[in-house]
Amino acid sequence: MDIHHSIIHNMANPRELERLFRRDPEAFKSAFPSVREQHPDSQVLAVWQERLHFKEAETTERASIFQKDFLVMGILALLAGLVSRVIFQYTEQHAIAPINLVYGIFPFIAAYFVYKNAPGKKVLATLASLFVLSGVYLNLLPLEKTDSMLLVYLHLPIFLWVVVGLAFTGKEFRSGSTRLAYLKWNGEFAILYASMAISGMLLTALTMQLFRFVGMNIEDFYFRNVVLFGAAALAVVAAYLITKNLKLARNIAPYIAKIFSPLVLVTLLVYLITVIAVGKNPFLDRDFLLSFNGILLIVLAVTIFSITESGAAEKKNISDYINLALIVLALVIDSVALSAIVFRLSSYGITPNRLAVLGINLLIWANLLWIMLTYLQFLRNKLGPAAIQNAVTAYLPVYGIWAAFVTVAFPLIF
Known part of the structure; x- marks a missing residue:
């Protein structure tokens, strides 16, 4: 059966029409006008008419560098x-x-x-x-x-x-x-x-x-x-x-999020196991504590990127469990870092760096805990995915306020 007759045969089957279009868009577009002429009263074909030609109508105005x-x-x-x-x-x-x-x-x-x-x-x-x-x-x-x-x-x-x-x-x-x-x-x-x-x-x-x-x-x-x-x-x-809705970045971003999340999770697990094996101690090693905080920021960024690139209507999938694992891992890292910072503050005194690192770690710890608790409720079907995204977006001003405080107040205090 050719594409022309296939469209007519499946006029009452929207799923099959979609499959025909995706299999060969150009053939579908070529055959569609004649099908439309034969069945001008079909509401299904009227919808497809708008779908196939909407962009053409939208761009009839000549593009110009003087827009x-x-x-x-x-x-x-x-x-x-x-x-x-x-x-x-x-x-x-x-x-x-x-x-x-x-x-x-x-x-x-x-x-x-x-x-x-x-x-x-x-x-x-x-x-x-x-x-x-x-x-x-x-x-x-x-x-x-x-x-x-x-x-x-x-x-x-x-x-x-x-x-x-x-x-x-x-x-x-x-x-x-x-x-x-x-x-x-x-x-x-x-x-x-x-x-x-x-x-x-x-x-x-x-x-x-x-x-x-x-x-x-x-x-x-x-x-x-x-x-x-x-x-x-x-x-x-x-x-x-x-x-301007450039499709390059918009289409690739969700795939990058899905690919990088498991890779970051595996890399961090291997790294932490190695750290334990070689006996590195963030309580005594300042450079290692800084690297710990750097890891924490990377995990937070990857997690937020992955969450924001998930659709609000998406159902649970493996990516959600990977995100939850990343959040739990980040909480563990942050808890260790916080303990090390408090130890260094009590042992060596207050400095601008230690106080700033303590503040940002406390903020991140609270944010991660909120996201984790929301994620657990989502996975138990008590909340929708929009609640997770809200746990991310509602916290943004807090980071801005802290950054403003450090920028303005620290030079005056210290």
Whole structure:
């Protein structure tokens, strides 16, 4: 039976029509018009007519580089590159701290979200105030490589990341689903930016080699101008592409989450068994304690990425049990790290680093415990998957508040 007759024969069988379409989309599309002409009153075919031609109708307006969204993105990308280059000039002269480079990226991504979302005067005023006040405060601090200043440099990007999240969510900043969308955007952004960055590195390598062939070494000029400019501008371009529903990152993100979760779980189990076998002690070994905390952050990031890439309507599957195992493992690691930090505080006294690590470990421990308890209820059919995602999104402002506290208060306290 050819595709034409197969469509007619299965007009009352939506599942079979879907199977025919997926088996050979082009043949289905070619045969469909004649079937539609023969059966103009069929509601099933009317739905398929819209499905097959909706995108064509949506894109009848000629795509143009002069579309407003594209122009706004282009202007913001250029500004991000130029501002980053100016900031870099001052950092080379040791006039300001290198961490100021974040102000060549975050405000311009936030500006694009403000343009897209029209967040309202209060949110807009809050965003502008947070960027300006944090930038002014940062540059009033002394240019010293003290522990408290290094903590400022580590926590400021986290705080600004939360501020960008406020720009993304706009008026719906209290909505868990909007916060979840921001987390998903971050995962897709990371994938797309990394893909474009790899392409940029290949272009850079090719450019360097081509100029070497003619006896010119442009490495210093190229990295100080083109690479720095491009890295900042590319962040705004990636933000624009993700908001335009680019399928590359959106389609691959769930698969990366499903692949990496079990790999991280197995790697960590082998690592921890090895650690026990060789007798490493986080209570006495400071570097090992730091690596323990690094592992904890990686596990937290992978777990959150996996949870956010799961659909709210998905049923239980093996990925959920892997996520729960990762969360339990992270709780064990965090409990050991907390014990080691408390031991070092009581034995060696209070320092900015120890206090900051204690604070972030307590926050992560509470977040992981909440997610774990929610996951257990989900696996026992007492809660839906949306509750797990809520346990992730509702906690985001807490990290932002802690990052702001460390950034502002630690230089004054210590």
